[in-house]
Amino acid sequence: MSVFDHLQQLLDGEGARFRVLEHPAEGKSDEVARIRGTTPGQGAKAMLCKTRNARHWVLAVLPGDQKLDFRLLATALGLPKMTMASAEEATERTGCVIGAIPPFSPGPQVALVVDPDLVERHAEIAFNAGRLDRSMVLNAQDYVRIAQPALHRICAPAG
Numbered sequence: 001m002s003v004f005d006h007l008q009q010l011l012d013g014e015g016a017r018f019r020v021l022e023h024p025a026e027g028k029s030d031e032v033a034r035i036r037g038t039t040p041g042q043g044a045k046a047m048l049c050k051t052r053n054a055r056h057w058v059l060a061v062l063p064g065d066q067k068l069d070f071r072l073l074a075t076a077l078g079l080p081k082m083t084m085a086s087a088e089e090a091t092e093r094t095g096c097v098i099g100a101i102p103p104f105s106p107g108p109q110v111a112l113v114v115d116p117d118l119v120e121r122h123a124e125i126a127f128n129a130g131r132l133d134r135s136m137v138l139n140a141q142d143y144v145r146i147a148q149p150a151l152h153r154i155c156a157p158a159g
Contacts, residue, residue, distance in 0.1 A: 003095050003130025007102055014146045017139040025132035028099075029064035036126050036135050040065040044103040044118055044127040044143075048085040048093060048110070049073060057093060058082065061103040062115040066155040073113065076152035100128045102136075104147050114149040 001009075011018050026032040033040045043064025050057050056079050060068055074082045087098050094106045103125070105112040118125060119140040129136040144151075 003100075003102065004134055007104065007129050007136065010104075010146065011136070011138065011142075014142070016142040016146060018142070019137050020129070021135045021137065023133060023135065026099075032128065032135065033064060033126070036137065038124075038126045038137065039122075041118075042122045042124060042126050042137075044114075044125045046101040046103045046127065048090040048101065049082045050085050050089070051080050051082060053080075057085070057110045059094075059101070059103070059105055059110050059112050060115075060154055061113065061118060061149065062155050063118045063121065066115065066117070069154060069156040072152070072156075073154045076113065076150075076154060077111065096130050097132065100130055100132045102127050102129050103143070103149075105149075112147060112149040113152055113154060114144075114147075115154045116151045117153075117155060119144055119151075 023035045029043050030040050033043050041063040044061050045064045047060045049060050070082045090098050094101045124137050125140050126137045
């Protein structure tokens with residue numbers, strides 16, 4: 001089953017309020033937000049991170065208009081220094097290319113951490129759903145209820 005089909009089945013089964021949008025393939029936050037008719041801040045940017053020794057994997061999810069602070073992420077989880085996974089590692093762990101990774105943990109070996117700004121600022125979040133040409137717009141409360149992420153401030157301060 002594809003990541004997209006799995007997500008759709010999960011959200012339907014959980015009674016989530018969401019809609020699917022088909023659009024030209026796009027992985028850039030600003031451009032896909034324009035195509036979706038949403039703001040860049042509603043975009044759930046999912047970034048696969050790891051400790052340098054690759055013992056710990058984390059899917060960090062933040063508003064599309066923010067930048068990840070790796071120090072805050074590591075501190076929030078009590079882990080050593082964190083770094084981005086390579087494109088190959090991300091595809092291997094998530095089954096998706098970078099830009100299409102949805103904001104749900106791909107399995108128990110990957111912790112899910114969400115910056116609360118994403119779900120507090122907007123009633124709905126938007127994300128590429130395992131494919132660059134399909135997005136989902138999902139009620140933010142339903143997302144937190146279903147994904148059950150750890151909520152930590154992980155965005156770099158503005159400025």
